[in-house]
Amino acid sequence: MGKFIVKRLLELxxxxxxxxxxxFFMIRLAPGGPFSSERKVSPExxxxxxxxxxxxxPLGMQYLRYLGDMLHGDLGPSxxxxxxxxNQLIGASMPNSLILGVTALAIAxxxxxxxxxxxxxxxxxxxxxxxxxxASIGLSVPLFVVGPxxxxxxxxxxxxxxxxxxxxxxxxxKTIIMPAMTxxxxxxxxxxxxxxxxxxxxxxxxxxxxxxxxxLKNSVVMVKHVLRGALLPVVxxxxxxxxxxxxxxVVIEQIFLVPGIGNFFVxxxxxxxxxxxxGTVVVYSAILVVMNxxxxxxxxxxxPRISYE
Amino acid sequence: MITAIGKKKNKEQGKNEFxxxxxxxxxxxxxxxxxxxxxxxxxxxxxTVIYLAVGLFAPVLPLHPYAQQNTDHAYLKPSLxxxxxxxxxxxxxxxxxxxxxxxxxxxxxxxxxxxxxxxKRNKTDPQQQRHYILGTDSLGRDMLSRTIYGGRISMxxxxxxxxxxxxxxxxxxAIAGYAGGAADTILMRFxxxxxxxxxxxxxxxxxxxxxxxxAILFVAIALVSWLTIARVVRxxxxxxxxxxxxxxxxxxxxxxxxxxxxxxxxxxLGIIIAYAALSLPEFIMSESFLSFLGLGVSAxxxxxxxxxxxxxxxxxxxxxxxxxxxxxxxxxxFAMNFLGDGVRDAFDPQxxxxx
Numbered sequence: 001m002g003k004f005i006v007k008r009l010l011e012l013x014x015x016x017x018x019x020x021x022x023x024f025f026m027i028r029l030a031p032g033g034p035f036s037s038e039r040k041v042s043p044e045x046x047x048x049x050x051x052x053x054x055x056x057x058p059l060g061m062q063y064l065r066y067l068g069d070m071l072h073g074d075l076g077p078s079x080x081x082x083x084x085x086x087n088q089l090i091g092a093s094m095p096n097s098l099i100l101g102v103t104a105l106a107i108a109x110x111x112x113x114x115x116x117x118x119x120x121x122x123x124x125x126x127x128x129x130x131x132x133x134x135a136s137i138g139l140s141v142p143l144f145v146v147g148p149x150x151x152x153x154x155x156x157x158x159x160x161x162x163x164x165x166x167x168x169x170x171x172x173x174k175t176i177i178m179p180a181m182t183x184x185x186x187x188x189x190x191x192x193x194x195x196x197x198x199x200x201x202x203x204x205x206x207x208x209x210x211x212x213x214x215x216l217k218n219s220v221v222m223v224k225h226v227l228r229g230a231l232l233p234v235v236x237x238x239x240x241x242x243x244x245x246x247x248x249x250v251v252i253e254q255i256f257l258v259p260g261i262g263n264f265f266v267x268x269x270x271x272x273x274x275x276x277x278x279g280t281v282v283v284y285s286a287i288l289v290v291m292n293x294x295x296x297x298x299x300x301x302x303x304p305r306i307s308y309e
Numbered sequence: 310m311i312t313a314i315g316k317k318k319n320k321e322q323g324k325n326e327f328x329x330x331x332x333x334x335x336x337x338x339x340x341x342x343x344x345x346x347x348x349x350x351x352x353x354x355x356x357t358v359i360y361l362a363v364g365l366f367a368p369v370l371p372l373h374p375y376a377q378q379n380t381d382h383a384y385l386k387p388s389l390x391x392x393x394x395x396x397x398x399x400x401x402x403x404x405x406x407x408x409x410x411x412x413x414x415x416x417x418x419x420x421x422x423x424x425x426x427x428x429k430r431n432k433t434d435p436q437q438q439r440h441y442i443l444g445t446d447s448l449g450r451d452m453l454s455r456t457i458y459g460g461r462i463s464m465x466x467x468x469x470x471x472x473x474x475x476x477x478x479x480x481x482x483a484i485a486g487y488a489g490g491a492a493d494t495i496l497m498r499f500x501x502x503x504x505x506x507x508x509x510x511x512x513x514x515x516x517x518x519x520x521x522x523x524a525i526l527f528v529a530i531a532l533v534s535w536l537t538i539a540r541v542v543r544x545x546x547x548x549x550x551x552x553x554x555x556x557x558x559x560x561x562x563x564x565x566x567x568x569x570x571x572x573x574x575x576x577x578l579g580i581i582i583a584y585a586a587l588s589l590p591e592f593i594m595s596e597s598f599l600s601f602l603g604l605g606v607s608a609x610x611x612x613x614x615x616x617x618x619x620x621x622x623x624x625x626x627x628x629x630x631x632x633x634x635x636x637x638x639x640x641x642x643f644a645m646n647f648l649g650d651g652v653r654d655a656f657d658p659q660x661x662x663x664x
Contacts, residue, residue, distance in 0.1 A: 018502050023514065030518035140643040142594055144601040144614070145635040148621045156625050247509035251601060255621070265510070266602055269517030277514060284510055 005297060012289050019285045020070065023278055024063055030272075035079075053079060066278070075279035080271055086279035090261060094283065096166060097253070097260035101245050103180040108187035108241065113234065115188075116195025117227065123200065131192060138189030143248050147182045147255040154178065164257035179256040183248050187241045191234055198230040205229070232303050239295040243288050336579065340655040350651020356644035364461040372454035373439055376609035381430075382449035384627045385441050393437030397427050444629040446619060452633045459611040459634060460641070463593050466527060466612070470592035471585050473531035475538055479581065482542025483569050487550055497543070500536050508533040509595070516604040523606055530595055538584055545577040583653035590645040597638065613638040 035041075035049055050056045054065060069076060075086035119131040155163040155178070165175040202208060203226060211225045250262035261280055268276035325331050334342075344350055363370070381396060388395045404420045416424065431437045443452040485496040515529045549555060550573065558568050574581075597614025599605040606612045613634050620631030 015502055023511070026511075026514060027518060136646065137643065140590070140646050141639045142597055142601075142614075142617075142642070144598065144617055144621075145631075145639060148617070148624055148631055149635065152624050152628060152631070247598075250513070251598060254602070266513065266517070266604070269514050272518070281510055281514070 001297075001300065004300070005293070008293050008296060012293065015289055016282075016285060020067065020278070020282060021063075023281045024066060025059075027272075027274055027277055028059060028062075053077070070282065075282065076275040078268075078273055078276050080268070080273040080276070086275050089264060089276065090279055090283055093259055093261045093264060096258060097249055097262060099167070100176065100179055100183065100252070100258060100260060101242070101249055103176060104183035104245050104249075105187070105238075105242060107180055107184040108191055108245075109234075109238070111184075112188045112191025113195050113227075113231070116192040117199055117222075117230075119192065119196040120199035120203070121222075128196075132196070135189035135192045138185045139193075141185070143182060143186065144251050144255065146185055147179075147252060150178050150182055151255070164255075166257075166259055175256075179252045179258055182255075183245055183252045186248075187245065190237065190241065194233050194237055195230060198233045199226055202226050202229040228302060232299065235295060235298050235302060238298075239292040242291045246284060246288060336656075340579070340582075340652070343655040344651050347651040347654065349647045350654075353644040353647035353651065356640065357648055360460065360641050360644070361464065363457055364464050367454075367457050367461055370457070372457060373441075373451040375450060375454040375458040375611070377450065379436060379445075379449035381427075382436075382439075382441070382445050383447055384623070384630075385445040385449070387442060387444040387452070387629050387633070389440065389442060391437065392439040392441055393427065393431035393434075395441070396437070397424070397431070400424065400427060443633045444627075446630050447623060447627075452629065455611050455616060456613070456634050456637050459613050459616045460637065462523070462606055462610060462612040463596055463614070463638070464641075466523070466530065466596040467589045467593040469527050470530045470534065470596075471589050473527070474535040474588065474592075475581060475585055476535075477531070478535035478538030479542050479574060481535065482539040483546050483574060485539070486543035486546030487565065487569050487573065489547075493543075496539075500539055503533070503536055509598070512595070512599065513602070513604060516599055523610070526596060526599065526605055530592055534588065534592070534595075538581065538588075541580055541584060542574075542577055545580060546573050549573055549576055579656035583649075583656045586645075586652035587649035590642045590649065593638075593642065593645075 035046065041049070047056070054062055057065070066076065073087075075090070078084045078086050078089055081089060115131045115135075119128045122128050151163050154161045161178055162171040162175050165171050167173055167176055207229070208221065208225055211221045216225075249258075249260060250265055252258065253260040253262040254266070261283065264276060265280045265284075267273075268280065344354065382392055385392060385395045385399060400423060404416060404424075407420075408414065408416070439451070441451055441453070443456065445451060446455065481496055481500070485493045512529045512533060516526065519525050519529075546569075555568060555572055558572055563571075593613070596605060596612060597617070600612045600614030601618045603615075603618065605614055608615075616634035617631060617638070620627075620634060622630075624631040
């Protein structure tokens with residue numbers, strides 16, 4: 001197991017390397033630059049600006065410098081947000097995005113598994129039909145439709161929840177309810193459907209028949225044997241789900257005005273803030289690949305049949 | 310494969326052991342029969358057909374021009390009555406509010422003049438006789454025709470994206486699966502690394518940097534979405550390439566290209582079609598996602614995502630601008646998802662009851 005984790009950790013290095021390289025050159029080779037939109041400045045000042053941000057060096061040199069700094073944990077100064085380093089900007093916004101993402105994931109997993117299990121146990125009853133219809137709708141409605149409609153109904157018409165804001169504001173924890181629920185919806189739906197299908201399949205397997213033949217109580221069979229076996233596809237879905245939640249949060253942060261990293265991402269890409277785009281991509285990718293690793297490890301813990309040799 | 314063998318037998322015999330006529334069933338006919346049994350998928354199929362037909366024939370439908378602005382008609386409610394009447398009512402309702410606030414009971418001069426001008430235009434201007442059954446947006450453009458033309462763009466991107474992803478995916482998957490060895494290792498390592506990339510983020514960067522352009526949008530979405538199909542095709546090809554009928558083809562001297570194109574790919578077609586049906590709504594979702602962020606198509610062109618994004622701006626007072634494209638898009642995705650599930654079950658019976 002330990003060997004497997006080390007091997008996977010080592011595999012992360014080329015992946016991250018490709019991501020950084022690809023993003024770096026894609027951004028740099030595109031026309032336009034961080035200083036091209038500003039009002040005309042004299043060539044001397046421009047040269048000074050270029051020099052300050054090392055933009056006057058050859059591209060390869062800049063790339064190596066960036067890689068070197070990154071390995072020291074320094075993502076460089078922001079080109080557009082003067083006096084801020086990328087580390088500061090990301091450090092301030094990242095926790096908000098993480099709180100939102102993790103809350104959404106928790107809601108999706110908790111409710112998804114519960115409703116999926118319920119649906120499977122009550123197969124072909126109204127409980128099953130209602131849950132599965134709701135899940136189908138949840139899968140088809142885009143986040144950016146659900147979000148604004150939820151704001152319209154729950155905030156503007158019924159006035160139950162605030163339209164936007166964040167947990168450190170006056171409205172407190174109430175502000176996280178709508179963004180987290182909206183973000184969770186499609187993943188809740190997928191997890192509920194996955195759980196239902198895999199519980200139904202597991203119920204037919206031999207080891208469940210054995211467990212029942214041993215005379216175990218139904219509740220023990222369900223929780224200890226069925227659920228554990230049935231959770232495997234759900235766990236392997238968590239990697240893609242988290243990736244989806246991370247990208248989905250870009251839109252959600254815009255709709256609910258959450259002060260997260262997603263806002264920086266689109267804005268910095270639009271105004272060519274080279275270091276900030278790269279920084280957000282690096283951080284996002286690092287989270288994603290680490291999450292995939294965690295999922296793989298969890299998989300091994302849940303399923304003793306898998307060997308990592 | 311089974312149908313192929315069945316066909317051959319039928320040609321020779323035409324009757325089964327009970328001396329009954331046997332008709333050969335093609336892959337498509339067989340799948341169609343199974344799809345028809347699945348009621349939700351069947352409904353989804355017809356809804357999709359209607360959407361595609363409306364999108365295809367939009368230029369010949371009696372629609373108002375989708376890009377034409379008419380500031381007099383800004384934010385008119387969805388209504389079955391003519392635009393002139395709705396405009397008059399909207400204006401009167403607004404004046405009533407102003408009057409209540411200022412404690413008046415009669416229109417002042419300016420208000421009366423505006424009402425008179427609307428009444429006059431209603432008699433002379435043919436535009437006042439238009440019917441906006443789904444309302445208008447902030448620039449007085451017809452929501453119905455904008456949503457239909459927006460749907461055209463969204464569906465087109467979905468279709469082109471799917472086709473491109475399939476082409477790249479099939480070629481890479483077939484080469485990797487059939488050639489094996491070093492080619493396979495290199496191609497699949499590449500796919501693995503690409504899998505690790507946060508692809509939506511890369512598309513966002515591409516769109517932001519290379520500019521908002523429908524062609525770039527096509528390329529960006531298609532370039533990052535062929536990975537899954539490449540894996541699936543590779544797996545299928547690998548399991549098929551050692552079967553007897555491939556061996557037979559090879560022993561008769563068929564070259565690898567012929568084997569791949571005429572024997573291997575047709576036999577993976579079921580799975581490919583099933584995958585395509587499920588990825589179409591995903592492409593449309595991705596495109597709308599980008600358009601919503603302001604990175605997709607640019608005005609006056611519209612897509613469902615950009616319409617929804619516009620609708621969000623004034624949703625408190627003019628909810629139809631959000632709800633019309635939102636509902637129309639959701640119904641389509643809903644239908645596509647059911648159709649996709651149905652198609653997968655129909656073409657790939659082994660995956661039945663899977664999610």
